[in-house]
Amino acid sequence: MAEELNIHKGSKEEKYTLLHQQLESLCANEPNSVANLANMAAAIKQTFNFYWVGFYCVEKESNELVLGPFQGPIACTRIKKGKGVCGQSWAEKKTLVVANVDEFPGHIACSSFSKSEIVVPLIKDGAVIGVLDVDDDKLSAFDEVDEKHLNKICAWLVSIL
DSSP states (O other): OOSOOOOOOSOHHHHHHHHHHHHHHHHTTOOOHHHHHHHHHHHHHHHHOOSEEEEEEEETTTTEEEEEEEESSOOOSEEETTSHHHHHHHHHTSOEEESOGGGSTTOOOSOTTOOEEEEEEEEETTEEEEEEEEEESSTTOOOHHHHHHHHHHHHHHHHHO
């Protein structure tokens, strides 16, 4: 696949299915993880027009999540384990879907425009190596379809990192 994205006009489920296929093709011959993470963030944002899409990577030396490739406005650079939605997802090793970030205890407001969020941990050999963070400027933007497919995409992503 060339560096272009074919965005399906059908259901969210169909969009995710096509996106996953295109991501696999896009990353198939690219060994650089930063390049792959950058293209994945761009493809997810472009497909669904989410407010912010990006990755935070675990930095072992500081035991913090550090901002990685992303699409959207500037973001928090470092997040401690257990803090905010990203840090909590890391600590719990599970996907968190937050319908209203203002109601999430300890939410870190990198942007006041963010209203809902989904965070998927990237787990390799039992350890979280990073998280995919997706924010939207609408309340309740994420559902079980997003959770299912983003978990599937992230499991595949970990297999190529």
